[in-house]
Amino acid sequence: xxxxxxxxxxxxxxxxxxxxxxxxxxxxxxxxxxxxxxxxxxxxxxxxxxxxxxxxxxxxxxxxxxxxxxxxxxxxxxxxxxxxxxxxxxxxxxxxxxxxxxxxxxxxxxxxxxxxxxxxxxxxxxxxxxxxxxxxxxxxxxxxxxxxxxxxxxxxxxxxxxxxxxxxx
Numbered sequence: 154x155x156x157x158x159x160x161x162x163x164x165x166x167x168x169x170x171x172x173x174x175x176x177x178x179x180x181x182x183x184x185x186x187x188x189x190x191x192x193x194x195x196x197x198x199x200x201x202x203x204x205x206x207x208x209x210x211x212x213x214x215x216x217x218x219x220x221x222x223x224x225x226x227x228x229x230x231x232x233x234x235x236x237x238x239x240x241x242x243x244x245x246x247x248x249x250x251x252x253x254x255x256x257x258x259x260x261x262x263x264x265x266x267x268x269x270x271x272x273x274x275x276x277x278x279x280x281x282x283x284x285x286x287x288x289x290x291x292x293x294x295x296x297x298x299x300x301x302x303x304x305x306x307x308x309x310x311x312x313x314x315x316x317x318x319x320x321x322x
Contacts, residue, residue, distance in 0.1 A: 213297075213311060213313065215252070216255060216297055216312070216313040217295075219249060219252060219257065220257070220293045220294070220295040220313045220315045223293045223295070223315075224293055224317050226241075227259070227261075227291050227293075228319070231319075232320070232321045233289075235286050235287075235321065236285065237262070237263050239261040241261065242259055242260060242261045243257065243258050244260065245258065249295075254297060254298050255296070255297055257293060257294060257295040257296075258292075258293070259291065259292070259293050260291070260292045260293075261289050261290070261292075262292075264288045264289065264290045264318070265283070265288065266279070266287040266288040266320055266321075269318050273288070287320065287321050288319065288320045288321070289318070289319045291316065292314065292315070293314070293316075293317075294313070295312065296312035296313070
């Protein structure tokens, strides 16, 4: 009993590609199964990594919204007093009561009104000399906690840092 190849494969026998081969060997089937398994494993790794990135971006969006909310609170309060230490300042990371799992700082420093990069420390630092603080730089930093424990940040997320310059009118 002789086996014949399908009509579509007969031209390949003239090239010597399928001569004497009527089917797949067990070794070829195992190799094909391994290639498919590697492909499926790669796809599953891609989906799990993508899910972790989507989760981290959601956390970053919440942190950004909390930082923006704090900036708007400071802006709504106006310039405040013309002396430093502003009572709205939070110098150490503290938990945000309305959002467990996040913590923030709010640093308020005096700057020269004509050069925001120059810190104001006393009346002679700015040109022309300012007797009191005329401009303030507000820096709000919000970060996500890892599991809600204070001080342990989530390695998948970046802290959000926003700045605001307040100038007295």
